[in-house]
Amino acid sequence: MSPLALTIGDPSGIGPEILLFAWQKRSDKLPPFYVLGDPALLAARARQLGLDIPIVEAEPEAASALFATSLPVAPLENGLVDMPGVPSVINAAGVIEAIQRAVEDTLSGRASGIVTCPIAKKPLYDAGFSFPGHTEFLGHLSNEITGETVIPVMMLAGPELRTVPVTVHQPLADVPKSLTKDLVERTGEITARDLKERFGVPSPRLAVSGLNPHAGEGGSMGREDIQIIAPAIAALRDKGIDAFGPLPADTMFHPSARQKYDAALCMYHDQALIPVKTIGFDDTVNVTLGLPFIRTSPDHGTAFDIAGQGIARPDSLLAAIQLARTLADNAAKHSA
Known part of the structure; x- marks a missing residue:
């Protein structure tokens, strides 16, 4: 080669x-x-x-x-x-x-x-x-x-965790305006495809975070999790992709939670990069999917x-x- x-x-x-x-x-x-x-x-x-x-x-x-x-x-x-x-x-x-x-x-x-x-x-x-x-x-x-x-699509891939930010290099204040069902769905599709074709994961499992604290707490802390993220997850599942959520981001990254998925889709830059760099700063890799x-x-x-x-x-x-x-x-x- x-x-x-x-x-x-x-x-x-x-x-x-x-x-x-x-x-x-x-x-x-x-x-x-x-x-x-x-x-x-x-x-x-x-x-x-x-x-x-x-x-x-x-x-x-x-x-x-x-x-x-x-x-x-x-x-x-x-x-x-x-x-x-x-x-x-x-x-x-x-x-x-x-x-x-x-x-x-x-x-x-x-x-x-x-x-x-x-x-x-x-x-x-x-x-x-x-x-x-x-x-x-x-x-x-x-x-x-x-x-x-x-x-x-950006992925941070470490020995113990892979994360994908759905929105990347933009101010946090702009994230809710940029987040759409199509963007979450498309990011999930590309992630699942490359996990299968390039990472050799036969049936990729995607854990999808919420945007708001507690994934919106049933809509009481924001409607994006109900109106944008949940429909995107449903669309991914309709396409045969094992995606689940939206999950509260603060409980997604402990050791037992990480055993349940192959990559975590996160809604913004720091939500994805902080946990993966904390767990494996010296051996985590930035991978561009898609x-x-x-x-x-x-x-x-x-x-x-x-x-x-x-x-x-x-x-x-x-x-x-x-x-x-x-x-x-x-x-x-x-x-x-």
Whole structure:
């Protein structure tokens, strides 16, 4: 199978060093990958951290053969400036190019999946980037390249819990206005499909949270749970999907509750991300469902405050790499 494509993320953050640390773990049966980035920047960061890592410029087709003895890097047309801890709009073009090229490589079969290192939104916004984040940009690129409508869905997948936020990067005050029966239903459908086809779960079980405290307490704390979420769950069940709820979010995530479902659909960002990051911060992975390719990412941010110090842990990136390979293998088996 083709190697994985790893994007460098914001080079002023910890992306470059966790990539370097991850390559050092290749003896642990790490799947081969290549980096879309700047070879000179990675070499400089390796020297700064005292790491003896051979870095070689390579096209994706050569990456697997080179991976055992060197870190393959596919150079970007837009160079990157190495300024640990100091995010800059200067690097925006290269950060965006890395994502675009990773999508192109994966859709063309040169890569088997994408693993993205963290980006910072502000430098990209200052350069004219118009998407809320990685997830939305990947959906746009998929639509643009394939000509087919793609609806990306964010999942946080850890060893003990998977959560999916129905609404994602928006103010909490806007969530009730954005929440619709169709949105909950569509998110549930995409989640169930990818759990089956990519995660290898034969009959996915979806626990669906309420929006309001106590799932609305019979309508006394808000009507959204009765008027929006419950009808969406009924529609999912009519389609043969084992979805149940709406459930009070404060009782969904203790150990015995987690045994009853394969993923939790949550109504907004923090309702989904707080429990999964609390339970498994270092080994939880951000997965984008609904795309025509595999995409995973560490569940943490750029960590500008510790960039260049050599203390960043690569655990979540390693988990993202391993999960990307598993999902790619499962998807290939399902297609066959």
